[in-house]
Amino acid sequence: MDEDAREAKRRLIASQQLMVSGKTVAQRSESISVKRRFIKTHFAGYKVPERLLQIVLKTDRMQDMRQQLVNQYPYLEELLSYENYAKRFDTLLFLEEIEYMISFRNFDRERAHFQRDRKYLSVHVENLAERRPSLVLGDSVNAINPWLENSVYQGIIHKVLFDRVLLKFNASFQQQYNSEDYRLEFHFSRYGFRKQHYAVNHIPNYLGQHFLFPSKVTKRDNPQLDVQFRDDVMHLYDDQLPCWTPYKILRGESDRIPYVIFGPPGTGKSVTLVETVLQLVYNLSGARVLVGTPSNSSADLITKRIIDSNVLQPGEFIRLVSHNQVKKDLVPPELMTYCATIEIGILDASDDSIIVTDSGLKLRCPANFLGKHRLTISTCSTLGNFIQMDFPSGHFTHLPIDEAGQCTEPETMVPIALVAQKRSQVILVGDPLQLQAIVSSRHAVEFGLPLSFLERLLQTAPYRQDLQRFPDSSAYNPDVLTKLLYNYRAIPSIMSVYSRLFYDNELIAQISKEDSHEAQLLVKLQSPLFNTENTPRTHGAFFHGILGENRQDML
Numbered sequence: 001m002d003e004d005a006r007e008a009k010r011r012l013i014a015s016q017q018l019m020v021s022g023k024t025v026a027q028r029s030e031s032i033s034v035k036r037r038f039i040k041t042h043f044a045g046y047k048v049p050e051r052l053l054q055i056v057l058k059t060d061r062m063q064d065m066r067q068q069l070v071n072q073y074p075y076l077e078e079l080l081s082y083e084n085y086a087k088r089f090d091t092l093l094f095l096e097e098i099e100y101m102i103s104f105r106n107f108d109r110e111r112a113h114f115q116r117d118r119k120y121l122s123v124h125v126e127n128l129a130e131r132r133p134s135l136v137l138g139d140s141v142n143a144i145n146p147w148l149e150n151s152v153y154q155g156i157i158h159k160v161l162f163d164r165v166l167l168k169f170n171a172s173f174q175q176q177y178n179s180e181d182y183r184l185e186f187h188f189s190r191y192g193f194r195k196q197h198y199a200v201n202h203i204p205n206y207l208g209q210h211f212l213f214p215s216k217v218t219k220r221d222n223p224q225l226d227v228q229f230r231d232d233v234m235h236l237y238d239d240q241l242p243c244w245t246p247y248k249i250l251r252g253e254s255d256r257i258p259y260v261i262f263g264p265p266g267t268g269k270s271v272t273l274v275e276t277v278l279q280l281v282y283n284l285s286g287a288r289v290l291v292g293t294p295s296n297s298s299a300d301l302i303t304k305r306i307i308d309s310n311v312l313q314p315g316e317f318i319r320l321v322s323h324n325q326v327k328k329d330l331v332p333p334e335l336m337t338y339c340a341t342i343e344i345g346i347l348d349a350s351d352d353s354i355i356v357t358d359s360g361l362k363l364r365c366p367a368n369f370l371g372k373h374r375l376t377i378s379t380c381s382t383l384g385n386f387i388q389m390d391f392p393s394g395h396f397t398h399l400p401i402d403e404a405g406q407c408t409e410p411e412t413m414v415p416i417a418l419v420a421q422k423r424s425q426v427i428l429v430g431d432p433l434q435l436q437a438i439v440s441s442r443h444a445v446e447f448g449l450p451l452s453f454l455e456r457l458l459q460t461a462p463y464r465q466d467l468q469r470f471p472d473s474s475a476y477n478p479d480v481l482t483k484l485l486y487n488y489r490a491i492p493s494i495m496s497v498y499s500r501l502f503y504d505n506e507l508i509a510q511i512s513k514e515d516s517h518e519a520q521l522l523v524k525l526q527s528p529l530f531n532t533e534n535t536p537r538t539h540g541a542f543f544h545g546i547l548g549e550n551r552q553d554m555l
Contacts, residue, residue: 039345040390046190046197048094048101056098062442069443076447080456082209089200089410092441092449097193099441103133107186111146113179120158120166121174123184128163133440135160137324138189141167143182153182159327195384199413206421207256214257217462217479224252224423225283245272245482246279249427253479258426260454260463260481264503265434266489270298273400273429274305280398281374282311288371292380292401292415294437296325302402303335303377312375314338320370320378331361340365344388367391380407384414394420398427404454405430408437412453428454433502474506486510491518494541 051072059065070077073091075084107125114121128135137157145151155167168174204212227250249259261276263269273291280287293299303319306312319339325331331339337360343353355363367389370376376383380401396418404412416426432455439450457463458481465475474483485508487495492509499507513519 039388041388043191043194043198043388046090046093046194048097052091052094053098056095056443057102066443066446080448082204082213085204085212086201088447089449090197092444092447093193093196093200093410095441095444095447096439096449097190099444100133100188103440104186104188107135107184109184111181112184113181114167114177117166120168121155121177122164122166124164126163128160128165133188135165135186136189137327138191140187140189141165142185142187143169144185146181146183192381192384195381195387195414196408196410198387199384199417200410202417203413206417211256211258214457214460214462217257217477218255219253219479220255224425225250227251227283244478245484246276248478248482249276249425250279250283252425256422256424257462257480258428258453258457260457261427261429261484262458262476262481263429263431263484264487264507265431265498266487266495267484267507268486268488269429269431269484270301270402271305272484273402273427274302274309276427277302277306277375277400278309278311281316284397287374287398288396289375289398289400290383290386290396290415290418291375291377292383292399292412293378294380294403294406294411296321296330296379298402299377299379300332300335303338306375306377307335307338316373317375317377318370318373320376320382322379322382326361326363333359336360340370342366342370342385342389344385371395380411380415383418386418387414391418394422394424396420397423398425400427400429403430404428405432405452406435406437407452408439408449409451409453409456410449411437428457430454432458474504491516491522497541 052069055065055068055072059068073087075088076091078084078088080088109123109125112123114123116122123141125135135157137160139157141155141157143153143155153169153173155169157165158168159166169177210218227247245261252259261269261272263272277289277291280289291299291302293302299319303317306317314337317338319335321331321339321341323341326341336357340362341364343364343366353364353366354369357363367386370386370389371391386396397420399415399419401407401412401415412428419426430452432452436450436455437452439445441449462477462480466477467475470477474485476483483506485506487499487507488510489495490509491511492513495507495509496505499505511518
């Protein structure tokens with residue numbers, strides 16, 4: 001069976017379930033979150049258009065599908081512009097969501113029954129930990145009576161274990177359940193997609209064409225901080241790093257376009273970000289800084305470095321975590337006292353809703369508590385929950401985004417929707433030559449969804465290289481971009497390869513090939529492991545086969 005036929009079969013199976021009408025949910029589930037009170041900003045439904053669903057699910061050949069997509073949505077083949085910005089990204093997000101719908105059919109069960117597991121009902125799912133996209137807290141399961149197709153009971157996933165999920169249904173269904181078989185359909189939470197749709201529709205009018213499609217650098221009448229560069233007194237975190245980048249960001253002379261920190265591998269992107277964040281909070285009394293990341297591991301690392309700096313005290317910064325992390329015990333114990341979850345609904349001033357666990361984790365924190373912190377660190381997606389909360393207009397002033405090259409543009413726009421409309425600063429940290437965002441839909445990939453905002457900006461006039469105008473800053477305008485050149489990770493024999501291939505041969509090794517720890521380790525390893533007769537003493541690249549075994553925790 002060729003690839004087109006396999007894909008057509010997957011879509012056919014999905015269409016048989018996704019496009020069946022007439023089902024009504026008899027009893028809805030018990031939500032994993034506390035019932036919310038008034039919410040300041042509601043996200044629209046952004047439902048996948050029926051016509052688009054028909055094209056993707058009902059067209060046999062991929063080539064025919066592409067042609068139908070272009071005929072129906074001609075802007076998919078156009079260059080991205082201010083005029084087609086929202087509708088183009090809406091359609092790309094819909095394509096990605098449809099691919100999720102198709103992939104989730106792998107979890108469906110034609111006949112299954114639940115087991116009682118304390119206060120939950122559990123169901124076994126084969127190879128659960130290895131499937132992508134994976135099931136997470138908040139996803140739902142429709143239990144369909146095989147003898148009465150219109151009778152549907154909806155459950156919410158509360159825990160995801162190695163080979164089973166724990167669910168809660170409506171109390172009456174859960175209490176009366178007696179080992180009957182049901183057909184199960186799994187559905188992912190659309191909340192993340194809806195945040196991205198909101199952001200790409202909000203940003204064009206909110207921050208304007210100059211922010212999204214800059215054509216020139218406009219200087220502010222006055223810098224945000226009239227600081228003078230003195231390298232010997234600028235450091236707050238790491239005195240080994242050049243302080244030119246935090247200095248340029250502190251001055252903030254360019255008006256309403258992002259500042260880019262272009263960091264090749266091993267050049268200290270994250271450390272530079274931490275130094276910049278500390279300088280902003282320390283020197284600008286009115287700064288309220290958000291730090292966005294593509295992953296929780298990145299957010300945890302930045303939080304640990306902020307703690308290690310001893311510049312900010314507990315209560316001045318907070319690490320925002322999701323309910324999913326808390327339920328799956330993914331919050332590092334040493335960070336618990338610095339972490340919090342949110343309460344989106346607006347509470348009465350007298351209502352003290354915050355719950356503090358024995359480990360120090362703060363749960364159900366409202367806007368008036370979170371807004372007191374000078375610095376908030378989280379993933380771009382989780383920061384997007386702030387959009388629905390009651391923060392004053394213009395509350396957040398600065399937004400550095402770590403590894404911005406690994407985020408799609410809609411993902412990047414989610415936290416950007418939070419910054420002040422005027423006198424704010426967005427800082428994109430990353431490397432456009434490293435990994436792009438992971439996108440599942442083949443057509444969304446083809447039409448450009450993996451391209452990050454960072455990478456796209458570098459194709460615009462203010463960020464292009466101009467050696468004649470900027471000979472001393474890697475040909476980039478230092479008012480909008482800094483390229484980090486000092487490499488702290490690799491010995492010269494390794495670094496020189498990717499420096500020549502991808503980074504204009506500009507990287508400067510900071511690890512000695514003679515007396516560094518890495519060089520000494522190589523000398524010890526070469527004799528017992530490798531034939532080194534014709535190999536330079538400090539050559540660092542070797543290929544050595546190993547036999548390994550993958551193991552997973554069954555609990």
